[in-house]
Amino acid sequence: MRERDIQLDDQGRLRHFLTIEGLSREILTEILDYAENFTTVGHQPVKKVPLLRGRTIINLFFEVSTRTRTTFELAAKRLSADVLNINVSASSTAKGESLLDMLRNLEAMHCDMFVVRHASPGAAHFIARHVAPHVSVINGGDGSHAHPTQAMLDMFTIRRHKGDFTRLSVAIVGDIMHSRVARSQIHALNILGVPDVRVVGPETLIPVEAPQLGVHVYHDLAAGLDGVDVVIMLRLQRERMSRALLPSAHEYFQCYGLTPEKLACARPDAIVMHPGPINRGVEMDSAVADGPQSVILEQVTHGIAVRMAIMAMTLGRAGGEA
Amino acid sequence: MTTLAITGGRVVDPANGLDGPADVFIADGRIVAVGPAAPDGFRPERTLDAGGRVVAPGLVDLAARLREPGEEHKATIASECAAAAAGGITTLCMPPDTHPVVDTAAVVELIHQRAEAAGAARVVILGALTVGLEGTQLAEMAELKRAGCVGVSNARRPVHDTLVLRRALEYAASHDLTVFIQPEDPHLAQEGCVHEGVVATRLGLPGIPASAETVAVAQILMLLEQVPARVHFCRLSAARSVNLLARAQYDGMPVTADVAAHQLHLTEMDIGFFDNNCHLRPPLRTRRDLEGLRAGLVRGTVTAICSDHQPHDSDAKLAPFCETEPGISALETLLPLALRLAGDDEPLDLSAVIARLTCEPARVLGLAAGTLSPGAAADVCIFDPHAHWTVEPDRLVSRGRNTPFAGWELEGRVTHTLVGGRVVFQREDPP
Incomplete structure (x- = not known):
C-alpha cells in the first residue's frame, strides 16, 4: 500500500511541511x-x-x-x-x-x-x-x-539576487553526506529549474549515488566554483575528523575552505551563502564571510x-x- | 493404530521426484505410502479430501525468532508455533539470540519443553558459537550438541576477532557442527539501517554498503581454505555475495546459503518515505541484488528460502525509522511469497520452489525432514495454489503484526498442516 504525499491535504494544499522532495x-x-x-x-x-x-x-x-x-x-x-x-x-x-x-x-x-x-x-x-x-x-x-524551511529561505535569497532560477549555476560545498540542508537545497534547486547544481567535497563527504539526486560531483574546489552564480558553503561538524572522514580541519581548509582567491573562480557577481553558524577558518575565510559578496545575514x-x-x-x- | 488418507490432491515431493495426482497414506504419525491406491490392508480411519490442492511435505524454515525466552511481550513459542502451522511450516529453526542466549544445555531443554507443550511445530535450535554471543570465548558446543542443537551460530552478533572466528570454525568442525553465519562486517555496517544506495542518500539515512556483506563472506571463505569446517551463510542480501559463493562451491568448498523470502520481492525503493516495516537486517538492497539472489536460487548456489521471522510488539515499530527494531513477521507469508517464483513466466517450477522450502533446508540442518518418503514423519502441508488472499496484519496468527506486505494480494494459501500425522492447523474459512 503506497500512501499519498502526507504533506498535502485532499485539495492539494500544504498541510505539513516535511520535505521539499515531491512538492511542485x-x-x-x-x-x-x-x-x-x-x-x-x-x-x-x-x-x-x-x-x-x-x-x-x-x-x-x-x-x-x-x-x-x-x-x-x-x-x-x-x-x-x-x-x-x-x-x-x-x-x-x-x-x-x-x-x-x-x-x-x-x-x-x-x-x-x-x-x-x-x-x-x-x-x-x-x-x-x-x-x-x-x-x-x-x-x-x-x-x-x-531542513526544508532553510532551503526555502535560501531559495528566497537566491531569487532576490538572481531573479530567474533557470539560468543559474549553483555550487554547494562541504559535507554533503551529513547535511540535511544540502539535501533540501538540492531538491528545491532542481524543482525550481536550476540547470546546473554542483556538489563539491572529498569522496568521503559525498553520499553514494549523489548524481541521482540531480547534481554534478566535483572533488576540486576551483573546478567546482568555475563560473557559478551562487556558492553555498556548508558547516563542517568537528566530529567528522574522528571517523576517518577527514584528516584534519587544517587540511580541509586548504582544500575546501572558501578564500577570496578561490571565490575568484566564480562569477564576479556570485553571491556567497552559509546556513550558519560559520566555523571561521574551517570552511570559510572571514574576508569572504564578511565580504561584499556575502549574503549570510540576509539569509537570517x-x-x-x-x-x-x-x-x-x-x-x-x-x-x-x- | 491411527490411520489417515489424504486423497485427491496433487502430491509434490521433490525429495522423491514426485509431482502428480496421488494419495498419501499415514499410520501412527508416519508416512506409509504415496501412490494411486492404498497398500494392502490399509484402512483409513479418517480421510482428508485434498481435491484441487497441493499436498507437499511440511515446510522447513531455517530462521524464525520465537521471542521466548526473554521477550514474551513480543511473542511466545506457543503463539509463533501456531503461526508457523498456519503458514504450513512444520519445522522451524531458532537462532540462539534469545534472552538468555542459547549457550547452555538448560536453555535448549527449556525451549524444547515449551515447544513440545505447544505441539504445533517442531522447533530445532542453533546453539551459540561464543559465550553470550560476545565473540570472545567459545561456547560449549559439544554440550549444546548433546542437548540437541542442530548447529551453531553467533546470530546477528559479530565475531570481531578473526582468530576467535578461526578457532570457532575449527572447534565446530571437530564436533561435526555446521556453523551458521550471517555475514556482516561490523565496521563497514557501522550504525547503518538501510542499504547504502540511492534511498539512503535521498533520505539521509545511514547506510550499510553491500561490501559489509561481501567482505564478511570473503573473510570466511579465505579462512575455510585452511579450516575444514562446514559453513552455511544466512540471509544473503547482495548479488555479489552469491557470485563469491558460486566460485567457492565450484572449488568444492562445503558452503551453502539461504535467502529470506522478502529479499526476493522487495528492494530499497519500498522504503518510500520511511516505512518502518521495511527496516530490515540485512537491509533491502537494489533491483540488481534482488535479481542476483533469484538467479542464485535458480542455479542452486542458494538452496533454501526462509522466513527470517521476527515478530515485534507495536511499540518496537513506533519511532523514527532508525530507532525502530528491524525485522518482519513472516511465517504466514513465506509460502505464497515463494510461490510467486513458480509459474509460466518464472524460471522455477512448483516442485523446485517446494524443494527450496522443504528438503533443501532440511539437508542444511542435517534433518530427515521435508519429505513424504515412506517411514518419514508425517509432516504435511496442504495448500490451495490458486487461492487469492489479501494480507491483513490484524488477521495474522502471529503476535507480530509487522509486515511490509500489508494490502498485498497473494496467491496460495495453506488449508491444512499436519505434524506427525496430527492436524495442527485447519483453515476454518477455506478461501
Missing part, C-alpha cells in the same frame, strides 16, 4: 511569493499581522538550536500565534517516555502546530503520521534528511519571512484567512 514548482513559488508580503512586517512599528491569532504553536526541539528556534518563534509571534518552546534533551527522553507519548500529551493541550527538530531522519514524517487531523507539522530539521532576515509564509499557508487553510 507551483507550491514552492507560492511560498516564495507569499513570503515577499512578510518581508516588511519587521520594519513596521507594530511587527505583527493577525493571521494566526488564537492559534497555538509548539516548538518541539530535540536538538539544541538557537538560530532556527528563534526565527521560528519570531515568525509565529509576528503572525500573532501563541508560542511554546519545549527543549527536550536526550536525558529526558531517557526517562522512558516515548516520542509518541510525549506527542499525545502535548496534543491534549490543544495545539495547532508542531515545529519539530530531531536527530533522527524521518522523525518529522513519523510525527506527522500520528498527529490529530487538525494539527500541522513543520520539519525544523531531522537528522541528515531534510529572510528566514523569518519565509517561515511566516509556510506557517500561514499550512495553518491558514481551513479558516481561509490566508
